């Protein structure tokens with residue numbers, strides 16, 4: 001992996017935490033969008049060399065809803081920016097890493113994404129993210 005694209009942070013309510021990022025920390029808001037496939041509303045924050053992705057569940061079906069119930073707010077995942085996501089997935093599979101997707105799926109910002117199970121990544125949920 002050559003770069004981290006963003007860090008995903010689970011929050012209960014984007015609107016109430018935004019001033020902390022934009023005013024207290026002074027990191028600009030890049031955009032807010034809904035990712036229907038993940039039942040999420042997300043906000044991208046410009047943190048200089050990487051982005052922070054605030055993740056707010058839209059309903060109880062969201063993986064982030066379950067995460068918040070179990071662990072509370074905090075770091076949810078780390079996303080590597082990759083090129084050739086299908087080849088990277090195949091390579092990781094061959095190396096014994098359990099992927100959570102058979103195929104890449106559509107993520108925020110129109111990117112193709114895939115997740116590595118935290119059980120085969122020493123307790124960390126990693127995402128592969130390829131910008132279109």
Ligand code: CMX
Nearest residue numbers: 008038063064066067076077100107108115118123124125
């Ligand atoms: N980071 C680290 N560990 C995590 C985790 C996370 N974000 N989410 C769950 N886990 C751990 C749990 O604590 C649990 O560990 P223990 O068995 O030791 O308690 C284990 O993983 C299994 O968790 P679970 O609660 O039994 O299973 P879930 O149904 O919550 O599924 C996961 C967990 C990772 C498989 C699921 O959340 C998933 O498929 N995630 C990928 C998709 C996703 O996260 N989408 C949201 C972001 C989308 C985006 O950025 O666009």
